[in-house]
Amino acid sequence: MADKTPDIIYTIVDEAPELASASLLPIVRSFAGAAGIDVAQRNISVAGRILAVFPECLTEEQRISDDLAALGQIVKTPEANVIKLPNISASMPQLTAAIKELQSKGYAVPDYPYEPKTDEEKSIQARYDAVKGSAVNPVLREGNSDRRSAKAVKEYAKANPHRMGEWTADCPTTVASMEGDDFFHNETSATITAAQAGGAKIVHTAADGTETVLKDGLKYLEGEIVDATYLSAKALRAFIKQEIASMEPGVLFSVHLKATMMKVSDPIIFGHFVSVYLEDFIAKHGDKLAELGFNPNQGLGDLEAKIAGNAELEADYKAAMEAQPDMYMVNSDKGITNLHVSSDVIIDASMPAVIRAGGIGWGPDGKAAPAKCCIPDNSYAGVYDETINYFKENGKLDVTSCGAVSNVGLMAQKAEEYGSHPTTFEMKADGTVRIVLDNGDVLHEHTVETGDIWRSATVKQAPIEDWIKLAVRRVKATGLGAFWLDANRAHDAELIKYVEPALKEAGIDIPIMAPREATRWTLEHMTAGKDVVTITGNVLRDYLTDLFPILELGTSAKMLSIVSLMQGGGLFETGAGGTAPKHVQQVLEENHLRWDSLGEFCALGESFDFLAAARDDKKAAVLGAAVGESIQKVLMGGKSPEGRVGQNDNRTSHYWFARYWAEALAAQSDDADLAAHFKPIAEELAGKEETILAELHAGEGSPADLGGYYLLDAAKTAAVMRPSATLNAIIG
Numbered sequence: 112m113a114d115k116t117p118d119i120i121y122t123i124v125d126e127a128p129e130l131a132s133a134s135l136l137p138i139v140r141s142f143a144g145a146a147g148i149d150v151a152q153r154n155i156s157v158a159g160r161i162l163a164v165f166p167e168c169l170t171e172e173q174r175i176s177d178d179l180a181a182l183g184q185i186v187k188t189p190e191a192n193v194i195k196l197p198n199i200s201a202s203m204p205q206l207t208a209a210i211k212e213l214q215s216k217g218y219a220v221p222d223y224p225y226e227p228k229t230d231e232e233k234s235i236q237a238r239y240d241a242v243k244g245s246a247v248n249p250v251l252r253e254g255n256s257d258r259r260s261a262k263a264v265k266e267y268a269k270a271n272p273h274r275m276g277e278w279t280a281d282c283p284t285t286v287a288s289m290e291g292d293d294f295f296h297n298e299t300s301a302t303i304t305a306a307q308a309g310g311a312k313i314v315h316t317a318a319d320g321t322e323t324v325l326k327d328g329l330k331y332l333e334g335e336i337v338d339a340t341y342l343s344a345k346a347l348r349a350f351i352k353q354e355i356a357s358m359e360p361g362v363l364f365s366v367h368l369k370a371t372m373m374k375v376s377d378p379i380i381f382g383h384f385v386s387v388y389l390e391d392f393i394a395k396h397g398d399k400l401a402e403l404g405f406n407p408n409q410g411l412g413d414l415e416a417k418i419a420g421n422a423e424l425e426a427d428y429k430a431a432m433e434a435q436p437d438m439y440m441v442n443s444d445k446g447i448t449n450l451h452v453s454s455d456v457i458i459d460a461s462m463p464a465v466i467r468a469g470g471i472g473w474g475p476d477g478k479a480a481p482a483k484c485c486i487p488d489n490s491y492a493g494v495y496d497e498t499i500n501y502f503k504e505n506g507k508l509d510v511t512s513c514g515a516v517s518n519v520g521l522m523a524q525k526a527e528e529y530g531s532h533p534t535t536f537e538m539k540a541d542g543t544v545r546i547v548l549d550n551g552d553v554l555h556e557h558t559v560e561t562g563d564i565w566r567s568a569t570v571k572q573a574p575i576e577d578w579i580k581l582a583v584r585r586v587k588a589t590g591l592g593a594f595w596l597d598a599n600r601a602h603d604a605e606l607i608k609y610v611e612p613a614l615k616e617a618g619i620d621i622p623i624m625a626p627r628e629a630t631r632w633t634l635e636h637m638t639a640g641k642d643v644v645t646i647t648g649n650v651l652r653d654y655l656t657d658l659f660p661i662l663e664l665g666t667s668a669k670m671l672s673i674v675s676l677m678q679g680g681g682l683f684e685t686g687a688g689g690t691a692p693k694h695v696q697q698v699l700e701e702n703h704l705r706w707d708s709l710g711e712f713c714a715l716g717e718s719f720d721f722l723a724a725a726r727d728d729k730k731a732a733v734l735g736a737a738v739g740e741s742i743q744k745v746l747m748g749g750k751s752p753e754g755r756v757g758q759n760d761n762r763t764s765h766y767w768f769a770r771y772w773a774e775a776l777a778a779q780s781d782d783a784d785l786a787a788h789f790k791p792i793a794e795e796l797a798g799k800e801e802t803i804l805a806e807l808h809a810g811e812g813s814p815a816d817l818g819g820y821y822l823l824d825a826a827k828t829a830a831v832m833r834p835s836a837t838l839n840a841i842i843g
């Protein structure tokens with residue numbers, strides 16, 4: 112018999128949210144346990160994923176199960192009830208750092224083979240490539256996305272506005288994109304007919320007639336939309352050159368990509384930025400750099416490590432950097448630029464941060480300055496360009512009066528570009544690329560040149576139909592919304608063929624607008640205090656659920672992120688942001704964790720409510736309602752984490768969350784057993800407030816030892832994250 116699916120599954124992840132779990136999860140388990148609800152854990156961290164795929168390299172004791180694969184099955188069942196925290200989508204530098212740490216701890220996992228020759232090396236590389244990038248979310252997201260702010264969160268933000276930079280009409284900050292020959296302009300799209308459903312392959316034919324099958328064994332369903340497109344490497348390099356040449360003094364040069372989710376295409380695009388920026392240096396030292404194994408896709412961080420100790424290279428590199436326009440910095444104190452690591456600047460979080468600040472980034476001198484934001488492909492760049500235009504014209508957003516912008520995103524079953532990495536290729540030779548169907552049809556054909564990035568993305572009919580239904584429900588509940596689809600873009604035109612008749616059938620009129628137009632429309636309505644639903648594809652789901660919350664709430668961490676799984680289960684993501692690596696640095700330096708677990712609290716409430724409805728479990732309903740009350744009190748009482756030592760941090764916010772949760776449970780009258788159980792707990796938490804808070808703050812201000820980065824030492828982490836013996840004893 113298969114093991115019973117746990118009532119609730121809580122994920123083991125990375126960086127700041129994992130530290131937060133060390134403190135929060137014991138509380139959650141203790142409270143849920145009182146209602147007979149078990150909360151199991153499954154490991155989807157980057158270290159866990161590496162260990163799971165190399166069992167043959169590990170001792171019996173070191174082996175762990177492949178939890179991601181198991182979860183991938185669970186989310187396809189109606190019993191799924193998963194609380195999914197953000198995890199690292201590892202770039203190459205992160206992956207290699209994780210491998211190194213595991214090896215240093217006695218896990219004999221292999222090095223990453225950059226140039227695999229043997230079958231064994233090829234297998235190792237393939238396994239690592241499956242761990243790398245956005246390897247988790249597309250597997251678990253077997254449903255479409257519903258992200259919004261809870262009413263209490265929005266009200267709190269309006270009453271307690273966060274700091275916003277001023278926008279002025281003459282701010283030099285701009286978005287720069289290619290003029291053509293990008294993914295947007297080269298896209299072709301088709302919907303698979305009954306006669307075309309079945310197998311397909313992707314074939315490259317070189318100018319000399321040599322055929323290479325880039326991918327075989329593809330399967331398309333009737334009704335599936337299949338796109339193909341490419342970005343010209345030549346046009347991209349010309350664009351980068353031109354944008355560097357046209358830089359104005361005092362403006363920072365920056366590039367904003369999604370090298371994690373677009374793990375094949377975007378590191379290559381990033382590499383072009385690196386190699387154009389350093390063109391003369393690379394031309395001068397090409398042979399030596401090749402000898403050192405320099406690969407521009409790995410960024411300047413890797414280059415600096417490789418040339419360290421070579422005085423001539425170091426001097427020329429320094430001069431080359433100085434000769435170019437100032438770069439937008441990730442960390443000016445440490446000299447980390449935008450081009451150091453492809454995953455340091457991730458567009459969904461980076462562009463909103465620039466916009467929230469009033470069109471500024473930080474330069475090499477640590478001073479704020481306007482920036483030229485290069486977003487080469489035109490598919491979605493217009494959204495940021497129009498947002499910037501809007502604020503230049505209208506001044507910064509008034510957080511105290513603006514409406515709430517929520518999102519319904521087409522995401523299920525690896526929808527659109529975010530599912531495209533297995534079908535993305537860097538061209539090795541000039542020629543043509545065709546998608547050839549088993550029935551003989553050539554679905555798409557493009558003429559390409561060496562270096563071009565060709566890709567195919569797809570979306571299946573069932574997720575599209577589910578997405579439209581979800582959108583209709585949310586617009587009916589909210590009052591206002593629009594589909595962000597561009598009738599002049601090949602892919603969107605195919606989607607519109609589904610949307611229009613479905614809206615007619617539902618008897619509802621929801622406008623369809625191209626992303627740029629929809630951006631302005633949304634900004635105008637939200638500015639006027641109206642709540643708006645953005646109904647988008649997968650990429651804009653990701654972008655907008657950081658952009659609008661970061662403007663409205665100051666952060667996307669406070670979002671309610673529900674994935675209604677298509678098979679009936681629930682996947683509750685926590686917030687819309689990532690793993691906040693900067694927060695871990697602060698813990699390591701001064702033992703203060705400013706990670707806000709509001710996203711976890713919201714997901715937890717939803718998860719209990721889901722359990723209550725799915726199993727008619729009254730105790731789960733009581734727990735869920737009490738979570739809601741506690742969230743309200745944490746917010747209104749100003750108990751959320753802040754930035755500095757001595758202020759509230761993640762741990763103290765968990766104390767307050769637990770206390771208010773216990774108090775709400777003790778006070779309710781729907782379940783007498785739970786009330787009786789939590790009455791003494793609530794009293795003790797309140798009675799020992801002073802001692803507990805003193806114990807929680809005691810270690811702050813000095814460095815913390817977590818015993819690792821990618822693989823934390825459980826005992827050391829618990830010592831850091833659960834420093835209050837008094838609180839621990841009450842929680843049990």
Ligand SMILES: NC(=O)C1=CN([C@@H]2O[C@H](COP(=O)(O)OP(=O)(O)OC[C@H]3O[C@@H](n4cnc5c(N)ncnc54)[C@H](OP(=O)(O)O)[C@@H]3O)[C@@H](O)[C@H]2O)C=CC1
Binds near residue numbers: 196
């Ligand atoms: N769902 C997922 O699994 C996701 C995973 N990621 C992964 O996360 C990593 C970092 O990505 P990045 O693009 O830097 O984005 P992050 O969202 O991790 O960080 C950007 C900034 O957002 C703020 N922030 C985010 N979450 C919280 C929170 N809960 N509490 C307080 N502040 C928060 C922090 O701001 P401040 O510094 O001002 O405190 C942080 O520095 C990458 O490895 C990426 O792959 C990214 C997005 C989603």
Ligand SMILES: O=C(O)CCC(=O)C(=O)O
Binds near residue numbers: 199245246249371688
């Ligand atoms: O999977 C990832 O790498 C990031 C996901 C993300 O940013 C999002 O869904 O908002």
Ligand SMILES: [Mg+2]
Binds near residue numbers: 459688
């Ligand atoms: Mg995102």
